[in-house]
Amino acid sequence: MFSDSPADMASHEERVKSALVSMPSYEEISTLAARFKAISEPSRLKILLALSCGELCVEHITQAVGGNQSAVSHQLKTLKDNKIVKARRNGKQVMYSVSDEHIMTMISVAKEHLNCDE
């Protein structure tokens, strides 16, 4: 007999209940997931990493990540729609930057997590 005692099983049920009551709404989960998805493609993550060094225009982002203008523009749109980056126009150019400190924190925490293993 190696499994949990009846008392432990009861606490498991409690945890199922607390997981159920504290579960965010369908909408919140969808939005969160979409935002993680936005930074889950290497091409877009690379853009985000480039922008974590400072504001850049589309052409410079394209240089920094390597690729073509159209692809980068599509990728930036995804990042912007998901509030990962923000944009401001400056003459003919559009300058992109990381949306806020939360995103910066996520990047650095993710990098730390990377160092923990391997």
Place this chain on the structure above:
Amino acid sequence: MFSDSPADMASHEERVKSALVSMPSYEEISTLAARFKAISEPSRLKILLALSCGELCVEHITQAVGGNQSAVSHQLKTLKDNKIVKARRNGKQVMYSVSDEHIMTMISVAKEHLNCDE
């Protein structure tokens, strides 16, 4: 004339350079992206949110997120392969839990980011 001065353009070039030199390797970017991808599907994110309340066995996870056992098992594999969750066997059951504090931090920062807008 509304665009940046020549001096500003020079600093832009500097930022391209610093983005290029500080850019993580292809492998690091791939790993990071894969980890974000693991938590970027609503079904898997939901599992992670459930586990953020405490360790659960597969059956209870299945109850907490709604779905079928096979799907949940596949989803758990993806999460585990990407070090988002960890597993330990307890008799017939396998108990899953959030891999470490980095992941917990990421979840809470992402939730905060959600509160900032909308």
Place this chain on the structure above:
DNA sequence: ATATCTTATGAATTGTTATTCATATGATAA
């Protein structure tokens, strides 16, 4: 050993998403 409970996996189908190409839009300068 056999039965039962719990979890994991392979293969196929279905559904999604990324990238490309061509072109459109926005901004400035001449």
Place this chain on the structure above:
DNA sequence: TTATCATATGAATAACAATTCATAAGATAT
């Protein structure tokens, strides 16, 4: 206005990933 530079977008194809179903494997009890 027209030309040019910078960025964005629509549509299509091509690459990828999620879910399902059937079944296998691991663990314990009888």
